[in-house]
Amino acid sequence: MKRMLLLLAFIAPLSANAEPASQIAWTPETLNRVKNGNVNKGKELAESCKSCHGDKGQGMKEETRDDETLPAIPALAGQVATYVYKQLRDYSNGSRSHDSMTSIAKGLTEQDAADLAVWFNSLPSPQNKSANRNLARAEKMVEQGDGKRILPPCFVCHGAKGQGEKIDIPALAGQQADYFATTLAAYKNGRRHNDIYSRMRLIAQQLSDEEIRDLAQYYQQLK
Structure with missing residues (x-):
């Protein structure tokens, strides 16, 4: 219940103040x-x-x-x-x-x-080797989020196994870590802006570069 309330708290202000950043209408x-x-x-x-x-x-x-x-x-x-x-x-x-x-x-x-x-x-999702780094911090972000920063856990949108969700939330499991990190950096600095209601931009802006690298490695090795 706490996780759901956290997610709703995060989404509510966006729905009121932001405009879609894509011309796709899911009719x-x-x-x-x-x-x-x-x-x-x-x-x-x-x-x-x-x-x-x-x-x-x-x-x-x-x-x-x-x-x-x-x-x-x-x-x-x-x-x-x-x-x-x-x-x-x-x-x-x-x-x-x-x-x-x-x-x-x-x-x-x-x-x-x-x-x-x-x-x-x-096609079957890529199978990548585990990273040679401690991913406990990334795992916590995926499973629990960060209430102090009003960051919902990643699994709420991207799934417990990083499988993505309908309609257009991407699968992250097996994604190239370098690309993942570059993408979050692009959301963070605003170079990429086709996320609906700025959700990923607002999340990425609160992540440190080290957290982004940890998340990238975590999802790359996820099966």
Whole structure:
């Protein structure tokens, strides 16, 4: 009960003062489009995604080549289909921006986005090794949150096993730690702003860089 009250206390002021940061409206038509996406068509479309997101949708960690740092690329395997669909449409309509993904998404129809979403959702989530660091602090944030900072436990939205939830709350289990940390940092400094009612921005702004790194490692190794 305390956890639920904490969550309600966190959400209530946002609902009153914030505006949605995405143009996606989850109408029955849109939900059915994603639900009935064509997996086989999505598999065909995903051939062009392999060079960045991996042959099994596992993503890629940050690495340095020839003195150039290549950014981490998110794992998409096992990701909630509605979340993938929303991100592709957000890239397409300008709610989210990326040098490569914006142009790619603009070349996809709504049906293409749905087909890709269900294909990646059908893949098994990545299995990553445990981190060589103490993750007790991250585990506490996931299971209990922090009442002093009005931070709800992560599991309330993202699930006890980091599996994500319908409609568009992402799965976090198995996500590349480098990408996870970069994403929370982008929410924290406002570079990313397509989270509905600013929820992730407000959460990230209260997390230290060390807490973000711990959470990233915790979810990467979660199965």
